[in-house]
Amino acid sequence: MTDLDRIDRKILKALQADGRIANVDLAEKVGLSPTSTGDRVKRLLREGFIAGYGARLDPHRLGLGLLVFVEVSLDKTTPDVFEKFAEAVKRAPEVLECHMVAGGFDYLVKTRVADMAAYRHFLGEILLALPGVKETRTYAVMEEVKSDGMLPV
Amino acid sequence: MTDLDRIDRKILKALQADGRIANVDLAEKVGLSPTSTGDRVKRLLREGFIAGYGARLDPHRLGLGLLVFVEVSLDKTTPDVFEKFAEAVKRAPEVLECHMVAGGFDYLVKTRVADMAAYRHFLGEILLALPGVKETRTYAVMEEVKSDGMLPV
DNA sequence: GCCGTCGCCTTACTAAATTTGGCATTAGCA
DNA sequence: TGCTAATGCCAAATTTAGTAAGGCGACGGC
Incomplete structure (x- = not known):
């Protein structure tokens, strides 16, 4: 129920790289019939190994050229700051x-x-406006060395 | 060529959330015929807004229960450290x-x-073994407040 | 030795994507 | 104005892919 064999891993790897691969192609790639492959994919979904599928959008193409990491420290004297912060961030x-x-x-x-101007706005108007935010440290990304986020299957 | 209308954005949003949605369903969702919708999706692919598709795997289900961020400082006296580090990290x-x-x-x-033991191994045997790594700071994630990584379309 | 389960296969069927062609609108231009 | 080309959309037909049904062989429990 929790352990995957070699073929399951090949399926997960292939689907992670190309979520829209045709079942017949996937079947050929992993060395099984299309039916069995489809059964396995369905099982991997049902058992939660596959959480879903998604299109990978290109942030630069969409005008989101600046990636920034922010370290945030909260004022822990106020109660509920963590919950409040988490809720705001989700929105x-x-x-x-x-x-x-x-x-x-x-x-x-x-x-x-989009750019530094947009980040300035986000930092000042949204992040720092949240109650309980004591301190932030901003790290702008100069180069994305690796960003696929592929899990080792 | 570079600007998207309301329907394009609806398509991108829908595909980002569900990369395997059937074309007819997507068409109904955005209010267009399946043919036109398919044409648009193909155009969004061709023009690079959609970089690809992928399955979202559940890291916890795969035994990768620990998410860690590491800040790495390099010894900038040696030449090529940045290239060497980047190459190693990609592998x-x-x-x-x-x-x-x-x-x-x-x-x-x-x-x-998988866990702290695995991280210890990674840090000691892989990261710190790289030439030019001067200092690291480790931040283990206690709670993933938001991790979908959905782009605002 | 028998029966149930499992994983896989092939075949047949159903549903989807893709292609084709056609229509309406818009823009460029003589 | 009248012509042409380009664009965006749609419906119908074709092709392709997914799905369901049924059968086969291996394994394990009883």
Whole structure:
């Protein structure tokens, strides 16, 4: 129920790289009949290994040329700051990811915006406007060395 | 050639959320005929707005329960450190993302591993073994507040 | 030794994507 | 004005892919 064989892994790898690969092509790639391959894909979905499918959009093509990471520290004297912050962040479309971390600060935020002007606006009007935000440190990305986010299957 | 109308954005949004939606369903959702919708999707692909499709795998289901960010500082006295580091990072399957940033350190690395033991191994045997790595700061993620990475279309 | 389950296969059927052709609108131009 | 080309859309027909049904062989429990 939880362990995958060699073919399952090949399927996951292929689907992660190309979520729209035709079942017959996938079947040939993994060395199984289309029916069996389809059954396995359905099983991998049902058992939660595959959470869904999505189109990969090109941020630069969409005018989102600037990738920025922000370290956020919260004022922990006020109650509910964490919940409030988390809720606000979920609503902000500029925020692609937000993680609560253990270490020198509280949240690591990944955001994509058009340019520095847009980031300035986001930082000043949205992030710093949130109650409880004590301190932020901004790291603009100069080069995306690796950004596919492919899981090792 | 570069600007999208309301329907294009609806298509991108829908495909980003569900890359395998049937063309007829997508057509109904955006209010166009299946043929026109298909034409638009093909155009969005051709013009690079859609970079590709992929299955979203569940890292926890795959035994990758620990998400870690690492800030890496390089020893800039040696030449080629940046290139060498970038190449090595591209080869490491544990590394999901790696960005060169402007600020207090050089690279921000996002990695997923099974647990702390696996991270220790990755840090000691792989990251710190790379030539030119001067200093690292590790931030283990305690809670993934937002991690879909959906672009605002 | 028998029966149930599992994984896989082939065949047949159904549903989807793609292609073709046609219509209306718009823009450029003599 | 009248002609042409380009664009965006649609419906119908064709092709292609997904899905369901049924059968075969291997394995394990009883």
